Amino acid sequence: MNSKRAGAEAVASKGWVAAHRWLLARRLCQLALLALFLLGPLAAVWIVKGNLAYSLTLDSLPLTDPYVLLQSLLAGNWPEKLALIGALIVIVFYFLVGGRVYCAWVCPINPLTDLAGWLRRRLGIKGSAHVSRSSRYWILAMTLLLASLTGSIVWELVNPVSMLHRGLLFGLGATWVVVLAVFLFDLFVMSRGWCGHLCPVGAFYSLLAKGSPLRVTASRRAACNDCMDCFEVCPEPQVIRPALKGAGKGIGPVILASNCTNCGRCIDVCSKDVFTFGLRFNNPPENGTQGEPTAATSGH
Amino acid sequence: MPTANKDRSPVPARAANTQSLARRQFVFDSARLLCGVGVLGLGLAGYAKQARARPPLAVRPPGAAAEDDFLGACIRCGMCVRDCPYNILELATPESPIATGTPYFTARSGPCEMCEDIPCVKACPTGALDHSLTDINQSRMGLAVLSDQETCLNFLGLRCDVCYRVCPVIDKAITLELRPNTRTGRHAMFIPTVHSEHCTGCGKCESACVTEEASIRVLPAKLVKGSLGEHYRLGWEEKSKAGGHSLVEDRELVDLPDRLPEGVHLEGHFDPGSDPLPAGVPAGGPALPSLPPGLGGPAAPGSGLNQLPAEAPR
Numbered sequence: 012m013n014s015k016r017a018g019a020e021a022v023a024s025k026g027w028v029a030a031h032r033w034l035l036a037r038r039l040c041q042l043a044l045l046a047l048f049l050l051g052p053l054a055a056v057w058i059v060k061g062n063l064a065y066s067l068t069l070d071s072l073p074l075t076d077p078y079v080l081l082q083s084l085l086a087g088n089w090p091e092k093l094a095l096i097g098a099l100i101v102i103v104f105y106f107l108v109g110g111r112v113y114c115a116w117v118c119p120i121n122p123l124t125d126l127a128g129w130l131r132r133r134l135g136i137k138g139s140a141h142v143s144r145s146s147r148y149w150i151l152a153m154t155l156l157l158a159s160l161t162g163s164i165v166w167e168l169v170n171p172v173s174m175l176h177r178g179l180l181f182g183l184g185a186t187w188v189v190v191l192a193v194f195l196f197d198l199f200v201m202s203r204g205w206c207g208h209l210c211p212v213g214a215f216y217s218l219l220a221k222g223s224p225l226r227v228t229a230s231r232r233a234a235c236n237d238c239m240d241c242f243e244v245c246p247e248p249q250v251i252r253p254a255l256k257g258a259g260k261g262i263g264p265v266i267l268a269s270n271c272t273n274c275g276r277c278i279d280v281c282s283k284d285v286f287t288f289g290l291r292f293n294n295p296p297e298n299g300t301q302g303e304p305t306a307a308t309s310g311h
Numbered sequence: 312m313p314t315a316n317k318d319r320s321p322v323p324a325r326a327a328n329t330q331s332l333a334r335r336q337f338v339f340d341s342a343r344l345l346c347g348v349g350v351l352g353l354g355l356a357g358y359a360k361q362a363r364a365r366p367p368l369a370v371r372p373p374g375a376a377a378e379d380d381f382l383g384a385c386i387r388c389g390m391c392v393r394d395c396p397y398n399i400l401e402l403a404t405p406e407s408p409i410a411t412g413t414p415y416f417t418a419r420s421g422p423c424e425m426c427e428d429i430p431c432v433k434a435c436p437t438g439a440l441d442h443s444l445t446d447i448n449q450s451r452m453g454l455a456v457l458s459d460q461e462t463c464l465n466f467l468g469l470r471c472d473v474c475y476r477v478c479p480v481i482d483k484a485i486t487l488e489l490r491p492n493t494r495t496g497r498h499a500m501f502i503p504t505v506h507s508e509h510c511t512g513c514g515k516c517e518s519a520c521v522t523e524e525a526s527i528r529v530l531p532a533k534l535v536k537g538s539l540g541e542h543y544r545l546g547w548e549e550k551s552k553a554g555g556h557s558l559v560e561d562r563e564l565v566d567l568p569d570r571l572p573e574g575v576h577l578e579g580h581f582d583p584g585s586d587p588l589p590a591g592v593p594a595g596g597p598a599l600p601s602l603p604p605g606l607g608g609p610a611a612p613g614s615g616l617n618q619l620p621a622e623a624p625r
Contacts, residue, residue, distance in 0.1 A: 051393070057393075060390060060393045060394075060434075061388045061389055061390050061393065062387075062388055062389055064386045064387055064388040065386055065388035065390065065436045065437075066388070067390065073436065075386075075436065076386070079386045079387075080386065080437075083383065083384055083386055083437055086382075086383030086384070087380075087383055088380070088383050088384035088437060088438065088439070089438065090384075090436060090437040090438055091435070091436050091437060091438050091442060093436050094386075094436035094437055097436070142344075142347075143340065143344055145344075146344055146347070146348065149344055149345065149348040150348055150351065153348050153349075153351065153352040153355075154355075156352070157352055157355060157356055157359070158383075160356075161356060161359055161360075162379060162380075162382075162383045163359055163362075163363065163379065163382035163383045163410075164382065164383060164385070164386065164387075165355050165356065165358075165359040166355070167386070167387055167411065167412060168355070168358060168359060168362055168410060168411050169355065169358070169411070173387065173412065174405060174411065174412070177387060177389065177402060177412055178404065180389070181389050181392065181401075181402040182401070182402070182404055183404070184404020184405055184406050184407065185404060185405045185406035186404060186405055188405075189405060
């Protein structure tokens, strides 16, 4: 057990709400999106139809999951125009805000794996199967290969992400078994196992983040007191070190790694307000080297 | 940093050793990863193969391509389900024996209502439901089959006719074919007969069938449709194509005696190859029709109403 919970310092210095600002915003966003989708089937108010694979908002805005569409293309099917437009909109959007914003702000599995990660910390569950974080890219390649070899969208048969979202809107059936399996896997078998190591959906969206302008930046990294809270709460802690500790190596303060989900938890838990949302272009390597933190980059 | 490496160019033995160890570790790790993902992929491919076998009673929406193509096109968004005004479509849940998340309906509980504007097809973003389908009567969701003649009320000689009455393509997709009722000897049976060139597979017949288990069912056409083979020529069709000239009867054919078990005499059966010619028919005349008397053939002596064929011709 940790003697001190991650983020305790931040709560003490900023207050609970300020120390959970982005977490609350994220949960609100996830809930609001789900509510928007559920409004149709539950209350017959059809603002959004469909699910995360493809949806039509107000009968005019198409949004397509580019990953499933790519699999369909590889399987040898040419989609209708609306699906292509929808995919284009989604690709541009996630390029702008960071691909894995999908994971942190939209994906219905995220609250569950976050809960598993939180429980792991609270219960002090140690030990984790070691699998490389790059496994997800191999799995992504495998799903694309399977689609083109078999001519059918194989990954969608087992994809817990789309399965859960579809299940919530169209009838859950035995989907809860798959979801529970992912949760227990993350809790007992592998720390941050699903989202951080295996999920090819996240891997695909991380590819959209190469060059995303909106990034988290450790703009006041000189103020870091090495409390390690950000590493503790971050679902992809490997992305933090280069930016936070790179001042001596000539690396700028912006977290450029495409696997950063822009969840903002590091911003929340830092009592020194080291992190903030910023633009990738505002990345001076000399930041933090003079011992005096440069002015924080303006918000988003 | 290349410069840092250059500074200590004579690599100590221990460093070289750890380097090769690290290389070995990298190779092993990569092999482990590839094998793991490979096994996962194999398992998935096997499962996908199973998932292609759609259960016969799950019917795809109108315009759905063949199952293999459909599973490569459908992204499981459920737009067709949402736009079906009769809410008959469902998305398969993981425990059902249909590919997870794909749309289907069950004809017995809710058949396709054959909307003229086909909203489900229009809603499909991928073309898994073919947008070139604009006339619902051209859809082929399956093929109705009168699968149980033992329980079909019309086959029992009753006038149920429900499947025929509810058929949206009545008198084309299902017709009632008259057959003599040999049980009573005095009635007709109205046999519901499905014609595959018109049946859309909507399932209204199956849904309406009054027997406890449906006696008529919509099944995948591939499962039930036979095929004659390219070489088959149907005499009567060839005859009409040839302007009424039979391709057979125009020739001098020898009609061999019909072979029947010894001592068996079929009432009403006329065999021009062995029976004596009826009175008034000149011997050696050309083209004697080999139809039984009473059914277009020459009247045989002593023929009566009870001399109907024992089995209805199909």
